Amino acid sequence: MIDEFLTHDLAAVEEAVREAAAAEIAPRFRQLADDEVEAKSGPHDLVTVADRLAEEHLTASLTKLLPGSVVVGEEAVHADPGVYAALRGDAPVWIVDPVDGTRQFVHGDPHFCTLVALAVRGEILASWTYAPELDELATAVRGGGAYLNGRRLRSGSPAPGADLRVATAHPDYTSPADKAVLARLDVPGVRARPCGSAGLEYLRVARGEMDALAFSWPSAWDHAAGLLLVAEAGGAQYTVAGEPFRVDRDNALPFAIARDEATAVRIRDLLAGTA
Numbered sequence: 001m002i003d004e005f006l007t008h009d010l011a012a013v014e015e016a017v018r019e020a021a022a023a024e025i026a027p028r029f030r031q032l033a034d035d036e037v038e039a040k041s042g043p044h045d046l047v048t049v050a051d052r053l054a055e056e057h058l059t060a061s062l063t064k065l066l067p068g069s070v071v072v073g074e075e076a077v078h079a080d081p082g083v084y085a086a087l088r089g090d091a092p093v094w095i096v097d098p099v100d101g102t103r104q105f106v107h108g109d110p111h112f113c114t115l116v117a118l119a120v121r122g123e124i125l126a127s128w129t130y131a132p133e134l135d136e137l138a139t140a141v142r143g144g145g146a147y148l149n150g151r152r153l154r155s156g157s158p159a160p161g162a163d164l165r166v167a168t169a170h171p172d173y174t175s176p177a178d179k180a181v182l183a184r185l186d187v188p189g190v191r192a193r194p195c196g197s198a199g200l201e202y203l204r205v206a207r208g209e210m211d212a213l214a215f216s217w218p219s220a221w222d223h224a225a226g227l228l229l230v231a232e233a234g235g236a237q238y239t240v241a242g243e244p245f246r247v248d249r250d251n252a253l254p255f256a257i258a259r260d261e262a263t264a265v266r267i268r269d270l271l272a273g274t275a
Contacts, residue, residue, distance in 0.1 A: 122248030202226025
């Protein structure tokens with residue numbers, strides 16, 4: 001069933017993603033009222049009416065496209081953490097972040113996106129990264145390559161001798177312990193900066209504009225789409241334990257994602273303190 005779906009129905013998923021953004025996100029961009037924005041776990045962790053309605057829209061449309069599938073969405077998990085356990089089940093799972101980069105969205109910055117990935121038993125099979133205000137749609141299918149607006153993405157390798165450009169977890173979202181580990185990237189030859197929308201940072205790696213990412217939180221909706229996108233563009237990723245990050249298990253954190261194998265190993269070793 002999944003193979004047939006991946007062969008014949010991917011265009012319908014793209015349409016569903018575009019429709020959700022057009023119906024629930026675009027009309028509210030730079031139009032949010034004060035009472036349409038709330039803080040969740042802290043002052044920097046924002047949610048808007050667009051996040052909630054877009055996730056509801058995608059939940060209805062995606063489960064209709066693939067009967068028997070379930071959705072693990074950021075807002076659903078916030079309301080009921082038990083929803084996350086579906087990632088370890090046998091049913092196909094849509095992993096959804098309706099507005100990745102909510103802070104950017106709230107402040108009128110167009111650098112946000114909608115993230116959707118399809119996984120079965122922890123294997124990410126397809127992904128969609130849609131930035132409506134930038135008119136960019138990146139897609140990936142396991143074994144089928146990564147594409148941006150229909151053009152093949154190849155991540156390539158950093159220029160020999162150049163400083164590595166690395167986006168790391170934003171300090172507003174990291175604990176003191178996380179900050180201490182990420183500070184290991186403060187070495188000659190590495191230029192680190194805080195990340196914005198995680199989905200768009202993954203896209204920058206896949207298109208060769210960033211060399212690597214270093215993330216310290218496990219939320220599947222932030223990572224699933226981008227992990228497949230980077231992998232299909234030629235990149236690599238490792239946790240500090242030397243294993244690939246998977247959405248269906250507890251992972252050793254932080255983890256590194258990079259344009260190529262050598263860069264992923266370099267950033268992983270720095271994070272692990274073994275470089």
